[in-house]
Amino acid sequence: MEYAVRGLGFGHGRTPVFDDFDATIPAGAVTAVIGGNGSGKSTLLNLCAGVIRADAGAISPVPSRPALLAQRTEHIDGLPLTVRDCVRIGMYGQLPPWRPFGAANRRAADEMIERVGMAKYRDARMRDLSGGQRQRTMIAQTMVQPADLYLLDEPSAALDTAGRQLLFALLREKADAGKAVLMATHDGDEIAFADQVINLGRIAIRAEASTRAPRDAEPSIV
Ligand SMILES: Nc1ncnc2c1ncn2[C@@H]1O[C@H](COP(=O)(O)OP(=O)(O)O)[C@@H](O)[C@H]1O
Ligand SMILES: [Mg+2]
Incomplete structure (x- = not known):
């Protein structure tokens, strides 16, 4: 089983974040989504969670039970x-x-x-x-x-070493139980821990994002 993101298109207002974007999120594995600030990591997680809706394309199957740890939870x-x-x-x-x-x-x-x-x-x-x-x-x-799909947005921000270890143990348990885990990260330990990496690419600040060519959003699987 896997979640296939196909032909994803999304923009915040007129700022394109994804254009014809494809990615695969396998069950039974931990996938890290990496990329510079503003490259669309949080947006991808929110699209997968159904918190925001894509303008084009889809994730299939639609996750029936997503669990999302958002980047910002101060509310x-x-x-x-x-x-x-x-x-x-x-x-x-x-x-x-x-x-x-x-x-x-x-x-x-x-x-x-x-x-x-x-x-x-x-x-x-x-x-x-x-x-x-x-x-x-x-x-x-x-x-x-x-859940069937666990989505975690920079989950080890603020965690100490022991906190990271217990986070990794929990993520590995879910993957071993056949669940899909997708985690947005900058953290070297988390990237090393992941079974697969989706790279959203170069640093895109907002001013650039509104003018950059759509192809820039294309990921590479490392
Ligand atoms: N609510 C929003 N309104 C307008 N633009 C947004 C909003 N959220 C994110 N963006 C823009 O979308 C792009 C991707 O943001 P985001 O997914 O948060 O990036 P990352 O998580 O990789 O740092 C950025 O250019 C950001 O400025
Ligand atoms: Mg983010």
Whole structure:
């Protein structure tokens, strides 16, 4: 099984980001998407997650259960959420409307909180955590989801060495279980860890992006 991105076209307003873009995201593997600032890594993840819609082309099959760890999650700091709330939220989307959040869900959330080393802080508010603790919690929220495709946008930003190791262990587990993992990154360790790399290419600042030839967006698989 694999997710095939074919003929993808997308622009933010009049700024083209992808034009006739192809890529393959295999199940059972970790794929890194690399490229300079503004090359479209976050945009690709958001398109795969269905958060934004492509102007042309498609990802096939459409991921029925994507789990996305977005690059920016500061918005949740305005909410009075604890670590535990935040991880449990990751499971809500998978619950049928007639089934309440039960003991098994509570246990799975608490186990994941433990795995990311946040058990001691489970009742702490998200806004009161350090950047790395916060990121560990967001990783738990993402990885607790029973998804087919895991999308992580620069997930090791703010993580210490131990945090990276547990992130890698979780990603490898999902891949070994036959899930597809796609991670946007600049990080050398993450690139080395990945089984496959999609390179979105050169640094594209916005001013250039609006005038560059569409072919510049074409990836190369390293
Ligand atoms: N919400 C937005 N509105 C307008 N332009 C955007 C928006 N998000 C991203 N862009 C532009 O799209 C391009 C790709 O951005 P992005 O996918 O965030 O890049 P990366 O994650 O590789 O740094 C950049 O030129 C960026 O300025
Ligand atoms: Mg980005």
